[in-house]
Amino acid sequence: MSGSRIVVIGGVACGPKAAARARRRDPKAEITIIERGDLLSYAGCGMPYYIQGQVETTDELMMTPAGALRDEAFFKGVKAINVMSRTLAERIDRQRKVVEVVSLETAQKQEIPYDKLVLATGADAAVPPCSGVDLKGVFRLNHPHDAEGIRKAVAEGCKEAVIVGAGLIGVEVAEALVTQGLRVTMIEMLPSIVPAVLDSEMAAHLQRHLESRGVTVLTDTRVLCFEGDDRGAVREVVTDKGNITAQLVLIAIGVRPNVKLAQDAGLELGETGAIKVNEHLQTSDPCIYAGGDCVESVHLITGKPIYAPLGSTANKHGRVIGDNVTGGNTKFEGVLGTVVFKAFDFNVGKVGLSESDCKKHGIPCVTAVVPGPDRAHYYPAAKPVIMKMIAHSETGKLLGVQALGTGEVVKRIDVAATAITFGIEARDVSDLDLGYAPPYSTAVDIIQHAANVVDNKLLGLAKSCTPQELKSRLDANDDFVLLDVRTPAEVEAQPFRHERVVHIPLGKLRERAGELPRDKEFVIFCKTSMRAWEAQRILEGEGFTRVCFLDGGLAAWPYEIPK
């Protein structure tokens, strides 16, 4: 391969990684990166932290860990890679194997010949089809220059901000703005926030946390247009539920892959609209590879295409492409749609399929919601987490995990990611030899506890109802006993007042089971559902037949507790 010409279009994440990897494998290749912007290899995921002021300058987002700025001179000197920045790739001539480019500085055109071409054209922020999106003060967050604009607007004294879209960028920026004193309203079209990440009952916990920190969250709300003042600056966001004053608007409704160049060149797009690639990240033209935010991936569980743009995936793509454009034969198998993010004091994560993903794909599943401490409950730093685990109800395979809370979440998400990648059953999670010490986990870690609950359900031992089910039965005034097995002190501290409630502490249930009506149906609850599950087994042992417990107990109850 020595001496071959490798041309990379896109200088942010996948592109430079592919180029650097190719250089390390092939010292003789002629490698060129074409980038339309003026910044290279920046850490786009760090932009919310720059807006928040935790990162001082956007330069920090472009430095290597050793403190070198990744500019053109860096690529030339260290990596012998030519960078053409402020240069637009206008057309790919696949017959002649050249890229036609134009300098955005001088308007000069040029043809760059390639043996292997890498498309790393990234994605742009999606913009809703409504008027006023170009007003001053209406931002997307696609580029460090956007982040600089938002930070400047904050410095200039904006007081009211609206974030359109309650996805993870929206949540991260909400935190960045609220902590700087802005009044923030977040608008989501769908009935619950971060809908691509969390099932609705899990999202409800996050929404409450955001609200507790001062964010106004409007779900089921559609933005109609943005109205400006006479200086062309945004003044108001018009929604189907009313108008909201704002001097700063962030549009964060997702990103769209930049596929025009590929499409114009006749390369195949996938059903998600992103560039289609095979497991070697080759496009429909074997000389052209593509990776990062402009391509779709395969979902490792469903086997179906998924568009899941992420900086981590872009880096992996870069390495795989760097191998394959220098004679390697490296595969990229796919993704699990893993998402983790911080929202004020909450850590939030999801991997694999949610329950609603399963419904969408027609996959039968069993779920468990488990609240618990992230480390030994007697260890002072222990903090709560709520975890939802989803397994295939026929094969028992682990399908997904969602978790959130002030406690540690990402470790468990990563364990699940590793387990799901290799297709293991939920029950196998129970026996993993995970690191145990009181400062880090409980003797039965929460992910193993969740796996045990799923296993008990798959075995037919544990029978639960979801908070949604209980809520709708209470609302419908169904006839059943809602059995509270908490201690009197707990009941006093946090009463659940409802005419259906009967209170018998777990320790008394065996002796007092005779008091209970045998013909009734029972839903049992406690704080976390561990005692309620014990109570389910006790009542079944006493001959009661229609007994279940509230999944996750009051700790995972996403609604108001009737007082």
Next chain:
Amino acid sequence: MSGSRIVVIGGVACGPKAAARARRRDPKAEITIIERGDLLSYAGCGMPYYIQGQVETTDELMMTPAGALRDEAFFKGVKAINVMSRTLAERIDRQRKVVEVVSLETAQKQEIPYDKLVLATGADAAVPPCSGVDLKGVFRLNHPHDAEGIRKAVAEGCKEAVIVGAGLIGVEVAEALVTQGLRVTMIEMLPSIVPAVLDSEMAAHLQRHLESRGVTVLTDTRVLCFEGDDRGAVREVVTDKGNITAQLVLIAIGVRPNVKLAQDAGLELGETGAIKVNEHLQTSDPCIYAGGDCVESVHLITGKPIYAPLGSTANKHGRVIGDNVTGGNTKFEGVLGTVVFKAFDFNVGKVGLSESDCKKHGIPCVTAVVPGPDRAHYYPAAKPVIMKMIAHSETGKLLGVQALGTGEVVKRIDVAATAITFGIEARDVSDLDLGYAPPYSTAVDIIQHAANVVDNKLLGLAKSCTPQELKSRLDANDDFVLLDVRTPAEVEAQPFRHERVVHIPLGKLRERAGELPRDKEFVIFCKTSMRAWEAQRILEGEGFTRVCFLDGGLAAWPYEIPK
């Protein structure tokens, strides 16, 4: 199985778990726990935190997360389990299927019949065969009463403590004592600390951290005896390197399984000296199960027996036994020897095989040492970690990971534990869809970076030498060029002064490679080894043939840097 008699000997971790699980599966079984002590189900792993004062009372170590004390009344009322505490099981009559017990309160004897017997007899702290071990002030840490004794001794004004054994209990208690103002000396017979956990160059980093926090660490030192004063209190620890004054001594040289009861009953012991069990945790008598600290496990990599007592494993054993004594068919496949612990500000962990384990078992391996931040380097909370990864040099399978530092460690250990359990190759770690966001990880997480380095070495692309190798070559005054490719500012801040050193910053290496002697051998270093690896490829591209880089760079250099 209903109505069967299940007798459990041992009331701490595995025993109560087995009993509780059995109860939930079989409401009719008659279940009895026999415990020699007066405390049940305590969290032994929490004892160092009680000594440190982070946990107020030993009661907290015995409570459920909901705050219920796990005493006899709790087991009776909630679980319908009979607990006989302060009762010693003296003999098992396997023919008649009875356990002969004696009350330690009344000396009354009794026979308890069983259908299924569970041995969860635990382990005791090992005691060295030297005089003075019974002096006042000489402790083991086996039981909450021991912890109470140590805390009392501290409260009474002990100023000097010696810890015999630099294992993880020793390290945890060293922290507990130093933070309360004691002068602590830790004595280890072997050349490096935590030898069962860390390879020596990794242990050197931990030792430095302990020393920086005021712990005196004596390795290669053997305790000969303990000397007391005329009131029978310890006064001095006599070692082969001299005497050390101490009013408080902790013996923490490991634990030994309690197997006498099993042995006397003719049950088979394994080669580790612990009780031998099959994958159903059955002993050589099919009616007798055993789990927790009294049994040996199978190591999932080597397939060989390993004695790895841990609270987490004991809980897993309990669940498996609870299944199997009630007609279930659950297997426990084995362990990976996972260990994690906190040592002052360091998080430390190991999973799978260390390099020295591999040597012992004759397994050929490739290793990589990788320092790096635990989260995005520009994120303010980012902290350093050093990771060592070990892979099979023929199959490429991931064999082990060690990691330590002030940064997050346990997440990566748990990912490795999951990956190793399913026998995956190190290179597969690179593509795991782990959770990425700047507050939690880097776009290429350190464990994926380590996997990439291992992969590069397996492919023959990356060539490194270990710190140990470089040190001995420097000491032997070998002829080679030690090429420093850091920036001038870095060199000034942390010079590595040695006559073999030549300094050319990475960015200048391509143009200045001509200055270097082609006939010499090169060892290249930088701060983390990323640039040195780049430099290796640059020099090879320029035709140099004998080039390698220092694994882990100066950040992982465990020795003094020559100044």
